[in-house]
Amino acid sequence: MTETTVAPRKGSPVARASLLAYLFLIVYASWFPFSGWHNQGLSPLIFLESTSMPRYWTMFDAVINVVGYIPFGVLLVYAMYPRLRGVWAFLLAAVCGCLVSGLMEGVQTYLPSRVSSNLDFYTNAAGCAFGALVGVLTASKLLEGSPLYRLRQSWFAPHASQGLVLLGLWPLAQIYPQSFLFGHGQLLPILSEWLSELLEMDIDLTAYVRQDLELTVEQYWLSETIVTACGMTGAALTLLCLLRKPAPRPLLIIGLVAAALLVKSLAMALLFSPENAFVWVTPGAQGGFLIGAIMLAGLAFAPHLAQRRLAAATLLLSLVMINTTPVNPYFAVTLQTWVQGKFLNFNGAAQFLSLLWPFFALWFLWLPSHKLNKP
Structure with a gap:
């Protein structure tokens, strides 16, 4: 008797994990900056009480809400x-x-920084309904x-569902502007802001950790090389932890x-701006990319065990470097030209991914x- 492939009866763990992750992104994007x-x-339902269009809106906002x-x-x-279909x-x-x-x-x-809108409600609901139709x-x-x-x-281990969602979010974590390529997890500025508001006093964890450290251009390059190499290696090794032997590892x-x-x-x-599309291609990023590829x-x-341990080690090293290295002055000047405006929702979700992906x-x-399910 030959074995035949049967349809999954317990649903898709990847879909459920992806749904939970996407819901978190919606919440973060909608309520940012918290x-x-x-x-x-x-009234919390004031957006339903008005039938007129909001005073300030653009077609871009409406399309983004639907998409x-x-x-x-x-x-x-x-x-x-x-369980439920059709x-x-x-x-x-x-x-x-x-x-x-x-x-x-x-x-x-x-939230005083946010405006409740009937247009947002209708376009979001319409986008979800269209997505549901596509899903059906x-x-x-x-x-x-x-x-x-x-x-x-065939390619992925049984325990890979959460990992596939995690790795699917890694490219999206690159959206938020970062001082180093693949340099995620810079929590100190955010923690300083939260503690300052909570304790009603000025707290700067960044200054406490870095102690007014000043780096030369060469030291900035070296730091970026380490962060880029560790960030790329950590993410790729996490992918390798999910694979079975038949999987085309280099291609993935x-x-x-x-x-x-x-x-x-x-x-x-x-x-x-379009001319800044490749501004991230710095000497430090190039060196880190080359070292990461060799590793x-x-x-x-x-x-498998070595890959998992090294993935954790490289991610931890990247976290230490990104939180202890001073911000590159060139990057700080570049960031000042970023007008968030209509990207506020977008920015919140992107920042959420950038901050928490390594964790x-x-x-x-x-x-x-x-340990229980080895590829």
């Missing part, structure tokens, strides 16, 4: 599959989109014995890094499932 909370005397909720609708349907899956996903969008707008009435039409093709599903089973690593660099270039062009060439077929990766690498 400061100045107070009751302004407005931003399309993946949410798709993931809702995928997460419910196969029309009922579409209706439930559309209702969930309305509820989530309404909750985001209602809470924004308590594609769920059976992508989640039941499809080539993509078979590749997932190249694809992951290429996606990150492409997103980085597009983000720099969009947030600043990965030697570790691509190393034992999510370390949490994943620490999970006992790596």
